[in-house]
Amino acid sequence: xxxxxxxxxxxxxxxxxxxxxxxxxxxxxxxxxxxxxxxxxxxxxxxxxxxxxxxxx
Amino acid sequence: xxxxxxxxxxxxxxxxxxxxxxxxxxxxxxxxxxxxxxxxxxxxxxxxxxxxxxxxxxxxxxxxxxxxxxxxxxxxxxxxxxxxxxxxxxxxxxxxxxxxxxxxxxxxxxxxxxxxxxxxxxxxxxxxxxxxxxxxxxxxxxxxxxxxxxxxxxxxxxxxxxxxxxxxxxxxxxxxxxxxxxxxxxxxxxxxxxxxxxxx
Numbered sequence: 001x002x003x004x005x006x007x008x009x010x011x012x013x014x015x016x017x018x019x020x021x022x023x024x025x026x027x028x029x030x031x032x033x034x035x036x037x038x039x040x041x042x043x044x045x046x047x048x049x050x051x052x053x054x055x056x057x
Numbered sequence: 058x059x060x061x062x063x064x065x066x067x068x069x070x071x072x073x074x075x076x077x078x079x080x081x082x083x084x085x086x087x088x089x090x091x092x093x094x095x096x097x098x099x100x101x102x103x104x105x106x107x108x109x110x111x112x113x114x115x116x117x118x119x120x121x122x123x124x125x126x127x128x129x130x131x132x133x134x135x136x137x138x139x140x141x142x143x144x145x146x147x148x149x150x151x152x153x154x155x156x157x158x159x160x161x162x163x164x165x166x167x168x169x170x171x172x173x174x175x176x177x178x179x180x181x182x183x184x185x186x187x188x189x190x191x192x193x194x195x196x197x198x199x200x201x202x203x204x205x206x207x208x209x210x211x212x213x214x215x216x217x218x219x220x221x222x223x224x225x226x227x228x229x230x231x232x233x234x235x236x237x238x239x240x241x242x243x244x245x246x247x248x249x250x251x252x253x254x255x256x257x
Contacts, residue, residue, distance in 0.1 A: 012071020032183035042136025046128040051204035054121040
């Protein structure tokens with residue numbers, strides 16, 4: 001778990017030191033967030049069936 | 058949930074420390090996240106190899122293992138396609154291109170910036186970073202309520218590296234090999250699908 005904390009910290013460092021990401025965050029962020037929400041919900045929906053029919057013992 | 062809160066606080070701390078330039082430039086240039094990832098990959102590899110269930114599940118899985126990356130691809134496309142109808146500034150084909158990054162933000166955002174322009178490129182960058190962060194944050198909840206495949210497919214291309222440690226922790230290391238397989242297949246498809254959708 002300590003390694004996961006370190007990885008997230010360093011990804012944060014990468015993001016925080018990138019001017020492009022920081023300055024565009026509010027402008028484009030909402031579109032990105034909503035699109036990702038759709039992708040995640042759609043993926044979960046299909047995966048529930050895949051798990052049920054192919055992988056559940 | 059407590060684990061997720063601790064994780065996000067490390068992430069936010071990283072952003073703030075970099076943004077307010079607390080760390081010297083030499084440390085920022087050292088690409089420390091790559092080293093942390095290499096160590097993580099080694100630890101997950103050891104855990105996967107040690108678990109005898111790993112090899113059993115790979116034998117039993119065979120063709121059905123392909124249904125995992127397929128679920129990620131089809132689920133993502135359906136989701137972003139529906140969302141694109143709500144977004145006046147992002148077309149259907151552009152939404153599908155952003156979604157086809159499957160969390161692989163560095164490659165997809167570079168490709169999209171070059172082909173379609175910086176606005177969509179940054180959208181892809183943020184969207185796919187968010188996908189990785191959501192996977193890191195919500196894998197415990199997704200695994201609990203939606204089964205052991207959903208965290209892998211939500212992770213997308215990242216399920217073979219950055220999100221593999223947390224996924225294997227919550228779905229069991231016998232599913233880690235499926236996670237690596239799915240993430241690898243998705244990683245290969247990213248440049249293919251992204252350029253395909255943008256060429257439409």
